Amino acid sequence: MGEHKRIGILTSGGDCAGLNPVIRAVVRRAVRGYNWEVLGICRSTLGLMADPPEVLHLAVDDIDRLLTMGGTILGTTNKGDPFAFPMPDGSLRDRSEDIIAGYHKLGLDALIGIGGDGSLAILRRICQQGNLNLVGIPKTIDNDVAITERSIGFDTAVNIATEALDRLHFTAASHNRVMILEVMGRDAGHIALNAGIAGGANIILIPEIPYSLDNVCAKIRERQAKGKHFCVVIISEAVCDQEGELIQYTDRFGQCRFGGVGEYLAEKIAVATGAETRVTVLGHIQRGGIPSPLDRLVASAFGVAAVDLIANEQYDKVVTWQNRQVVPIPISEAIGQYGAVNPQGTLIKTARGLSICLGD
Structure with missing residues (x-):
């Protein structure tokens, strides 16, 4: 022993x-x-x-x-x-x-x-x-x-976000609405990207890829022209507004928190396309559960x-x-790099190959 x-x-x-x-x-x-x-x-x-x-x-x-x-x-x-x-x-x-x-x-x-x-x-x-x-x-x-x-914790969070998208699809189609799901992602868009592909989102917006509101609305209009009067959007909380500014608020403890980009986008889409929009903020539900x-x-x-x-x-x-195994490395290497979504990575190519709009 x-x-x-x-x-x-x-x-x-x-x-x-x-x-x-x-x-x-x-x-x-x-x-x-x-x-x-x-x-x-x-x-x-x-x-x-x-x-x-x-x-x-x-x-x-x-x-x-x-x-x-x-x-x-x-x-x-x-x-x-x-x-x-x-x-x-x-x-x-x-x-x-x-x-x-x-x-x-x-x-x-x-x-x-x-x-x-x-x-x-x-x-x-x-x-x-x-x-x-x-x-x-x-x-x-x-x-x-x-x-x-x-x-x-990542896989569970993706599962929860994917289930939320699955559920939002039905109400989006039933009411001809644009349903926007805002998910966590302090600086990286991994949850939005993974869940968006797995959950069949039409539009995925992540902080690593700057988006244009015109491109987003063009995707919605394209679907409308084909008789599909609903759209499902997933957006990371760290996505900026059109001016490149993070949407944040100060909580009662004086700390800055991300949140509100879903509502921001919903208002812009409603004005530009006339589509009825609704927002779901998943929040801490992504952290909890089995x-x-x-x-x-x-x-x-x-x-x-x-x-x-x-x-x-x-x-x-x-x-x-x-590579499907546990590999120990120096802590200095782990904390010395940041793992954002690779804009040229496999999942981005997959999303584009599936005709998912990334806003660019």
Whole structure:
């Protein structure tokens, strides 16, 4: 079995389907494969900042239910930079050393961090500062971690968006409407592109390909001329308006959020074509629900591989999915690139080959 270890695991950034299956896989492999102890860190780095640290002792008998459970039993956060952490008095404080101290208080031999490129960059900086052992697992519904073909949560999000398109087709046809589905995608259009092709959208708009309202309306008129008086559109929340500006709003916490491009486009289309338009904003529904079989498979493979990396003392690595297998690479490579949609890639060529309008 080798040396006994105590490892920690945390989930960071936005939640998504597939996080709990990763936790399950890590516990099963670590406990049954190596007879190690696994501590779940609650609320990401906030749990390590707490004194005493907030943890769950994870046993095999407690985690089988996690395979089909959405979200994360450990909780997560995507607020508060540990290097400039907001304090109650309004000041900002570097709390990275508190996180390092929490790691040592728990007697951890290694930490598994599940996050996107931003979360992994912060975790890596802290672990390098404290000489802590870190292994990363990529998760994001946006699938924008460049070096991996798949991130946990992406497939489930695409499935949900595709189902929404399937349902919108019927009401669009019944009422001769233009139905617009606005989906998530902070900077990348992977969800819109994948779901749009799979769900038979007539128009797909993503931030990587600038669009013209004239081209969009021309597609709608073309369908009208053929007697098809309905149209289904999917648009990423990060698509800009015609002036090239992002459509954002400020929430009650003072943070800028994407949202509203669907309504913007609907109004423009209605004026230009006379078509009756309706908008559905899928929002956080894409993050929730039961993980898809593919997300469960990738999550399980990533969890097992991460534990095996620790067993072999291969730290500062992130597990990736490449050519149908798990490939560990340095975290610095994973966070050093951004995985936007390739405008000359296979799926873009597929969409064009299917006569789907991309707005350009």
